[in-house]
Amino acid sequence: MHTFAVARAVHGIEPLVATEIRRSRLGVVRGLRHREVWFEATDEADLLSLRTADDVLLAGAVVDGIGPGRSALARLAEAARAVDAVRLARLGGGVRGSRGGLEVSASFVGRRNYTRFEIEDAVGAELARSLRVPYHSRSEGGRPPQEAMAWRVTIEGEQAVIASRLAGRPLHRRPYKTASIRGTLHPPVAAAMAKLARLDGAGTVLDPCCGAGTTLIEAHALAPHLRLLGFDHDPAALSAAAANARAALAGGPSAGDGGSPFGWGVADGGGIPVPDGGAERVLVNPPWGRQVPPRGMLAGDLGLLWREVRRVLAADGLAVALVHDDIPPGFALEEAVRVSLSGRHPVIAVLRKGRG
Ligand SMILES: C[S@@+](CC[C@H](N)C(=O)[O-])C[C@H]1O[C@@H](n2cnc3c(N)ncnc32)[C@H](O)[C@@H]1O
Numbered sequence: 505m506h507t508f509a510v511a512r513a514v515h516g517i518e519p520l521v522a523t524e525i526r527r528s529r530l531g532v533v534r535g536l537r538h539r540e541v542w543f544e545a546t547d548e549a550d551l552l553s554l555r556t557a558d559d560v561l562l563a564g565a566v567v568d569g570i571g572p573g574r575s576a577l578a579r580l581a582e583a584a585r586a587v588d589a590v591r592l593a594r595l596g597g598g599v600r601g602s603r604g605g606l607e608v609s610a611s612f613v614g615r616r617n618y619t620r621f622e623i624e625d626a627v628g629a630e631l632a633r634s635l636r637v638p639y640h641s642r643s644e645g646g647r648p649p650q651e652a653m654a655w656r657v658t659i660e661g662e663q664a665v666i667a668s669r670l671a672g673r674p675l676h677r678r679p680y681k682t683a684s685i686r687g688t689l690h691p692p693v694a695a696a697m698a699k700l701a702r703l704d705g706a707g708t709v710l711d712p713c714c715g716a717g718t719t720l721i722e723a724h725a726l727a728p729h730l731r732l733l734g735f736d737h738d739p740a741a742l743s744a745a746a747a748n749a750r751a752a753l754a755g756g757p758s759a760g761d762g763g764s765p766f767g768w769g770v771a772d773g774g775g776i777p778v779p780d781g782g783a784e785r786v787l788v789n790p791p792w793g794r795q796v797p798p799r800g801m802l803a804g805d806l807g808l809l810w811r812e813v814r815r816v817l818a819a820d821g822l823a824v825a826l827v828h829d830d831i832p833p834g835f836a837l838e839e840a841v842r843v844s845l846s847g848r849h850p851v852i853a854v855l856r857k858g859r860g
Contacts, residue, residue, distance in 0.1 A: 717745030775802025
């Protein structure tokens with residue numbers, strides 16, 4: 505039996521998630537919504553291999569006629585009662601549900617005369633009855649236990665979907681990310697940057713402000729043949745990057761020759777220790793001064809970073825950068841994907857060296 509699945513994503517990268525689903529033959533895409541890609545999953549597909557998605561869910565019901573009025577709550581409860589919750593729980597490794605009970609998290613687009621907590625409680629009570637497990641409500645500020653089976657209700661326009669999470673934790677919470685830093689990048693966005701960088705033809709990929717190493721680790725997951733160079737001004741960030749890379753290598757496919765494909769070093773982005781044209785790809789999420797201040801040479805002028813990126817980028821290379829303001833000078837913009845991240849709307853910019 506084909507399974508109707510929902511991939512959740514950062515707003516802006518839904519089309520990239522759809523492309524990943526198609527290219528990885530995980531299923532047939534049926535449609536895109538705000539932060540969602542709906543698809544018919546291929547039998548036996550490894551849906552947990554999706555890297556650009558935040559989460560993957562199995563849909564139990566699509567419910568039409570969910571307007572802004574409070575009658576929507578009864579309609580959602582009725583739809584939840586009809587969900588084959590036992591089958592979905594089994595597909596999702598159901599044991600979790602019976603041990604930890606279940607929780608529901610709801611979200612919607614547009615104004616409604618009911619709250620997310622009312623949706624959660626209406627749907628949660630019915631699912632819990634079908635599964636004969638306790639329901640953990642958030643409405644009184646409760647915190648469901650970690651092992652609770654996770655369900656989601658999302659509503660856009662007049663259409664709702666009731667779905668259960670396939671894995672024990674969201675896909676964006678990568679097992680390799682054992683160490684973090686302030687301003688570290690959301691891994692599915694780093695994966696989207698790596699996909700946009702078209703890594704197939706590349707040899708060396710550089711991140712001159714690598715922080716906890718997310719961009720390079722995601723690049724490695726897509727293309728294990730790459731040589732990956734990460735620099736940062738902050739030695740603590742590099743320790744985090746090295747620890748995360750070790751965890752990724754321990755949990756992923758082998759690098760081939762037994763040596764690590766990663767190289768890490770303390771360096772200033774205003775003077776990157778790489779020869780001219782030495783990197784085929786640059787992935788970078790620079791210190792914009794919002795969460796992380798630019799330090800060293802970049803403190804006075806972030807333009808020095810772009811001059812260095814231009815210098816080290818191979819003639820036919822690509823730089824993929826998370827850009828908050830203008831497109832950096834000296835580059836030609838090939839593609840721009842605007843994303844919504846923590847209330848901000850930066851652009852993933854795919855850049856080539858401009859002339860001059
Ligand atoms: C937004 S964070 C990068 C986060 C990273 N992509 C990750 O996933 O963890 C920016 C990084 O730039 C570094 N940085 C600040 N000034 C720098 C400089 N002059 N040269 C190199 N790195 C610098 C910070 O230490 C920080 O790790």
